[in-house]
Amino acid sequence: MSNSGRVEGSSSAVTTAAPPLSRYESQKRRDWNTFGQYLRNQRPPLSVPDCNYGHVLEFMRYLDQFGKTKVHMQGCVFFGQPEPAGPCTCPLRQAWGSLDALIGRLRAAYEENGGAQETNPFANGAIRVYLREVRDSQAKARGIPYRKKKKRKKTSETVTSTFHPMQHSEV
Numbered sequence: 001m002s003n004s005g006r007v008e009g010s011s012s013a014v015t016t017a018a019p020p021l022s023r024y025e026s027q028k029r030r031d032w033n034t035f036g037q038y039l040r041n042q043r044p045p046l047s048v049p050d051c052n053y054g055h056v057l058e059f060m061r062y063l064d065q066f067g068k069t070k071v072h073m074q075g076c077v078f079f080g081q082p083e084p085a086g087p088c089t090c091p092l093r094q095a096w097g098s099l100d101a102l103i104g105r106l107r108a109a110y111e112e113n114g115g116a117q118e119t120n121p122f123a124n125g126a127i128r129v130y131l132r133e134v135r136d137s138q139a140k141a142r143g144i145p146y147r148k149k150k151k152r153k154k155t156s157e158t159v160t161s162t163f164h165p166m167q168h169s170e171v
Contacts, residue, residue, distance in 0.1 A: 024105070031102055032109040035059060048115070053124035056106075060099055060130065067094040072141040082142050096135040103127060 021029065038059050039046040046055065070084075071093045078084035107122035117123070 028105040028109050031105050032113065035106060038062065048110070048113070051121055053121045053126045056103075056121050056124070056127055057130055060094070060103075063099070063102075064091070064093045067092045067098075069093050069095040069138070071138055079141060093134075093138070096131065096138050099134060100131055103131065 036048060039048065039051055039055065042055075069092060070088075070090055072079040072081075072084070072088065072090045076088050076090050078086075078088055078090075103122050107120060110120050110122055111117055121127075
């Protein structure tokens with residue numbers, strides 16, 4: 001085999017390289033590796049099979065230090081204002097949507113890497129409760145209530161007549 005990834009002596013171009021990962025798959029792999037590194041940095045170090053939902057909650061709190069979303073505290077003059085008029089000392093946090101998407105990717109990665117669905121720490125009810133609390137507190141801090149998006153209803157109307165070009169052509 002040559003360095004190009006093609007089989008020598010073959011007239012067809014057979015490549016051995018895997019197709020590039022989608023954006024979602026790349027993010028999922030990066031998130032999985034980050035979580036694994038987080039566990040290895042714990043004292044004592046942990047492996048994924050040894051972690052539980054408590055470690056996942058700690059990981060999400062740890063990520064807050066890298067957040068870019070200003071979350072106004074209860075005593076802040078801008079608390080409850082969607083567009084504050086000036087700066088304040090309130091902390092930056094991870095946005096709820098980012099955490100929710102992260103947990104979804106990690107939940108899938110856990111099972112893809114051999115974890116059982118029944119023992120998935122990312123699927124634990126405490127994680128959903130934490131995410132709901134983050135969502136509600138961030139919405140309250142911004143003064144904008146969270147409203148779940150309604151699913152569009154599928155229309156059952158079908159076109160009964162079809163367009164035939166031969167019927168409408170002028171000859």
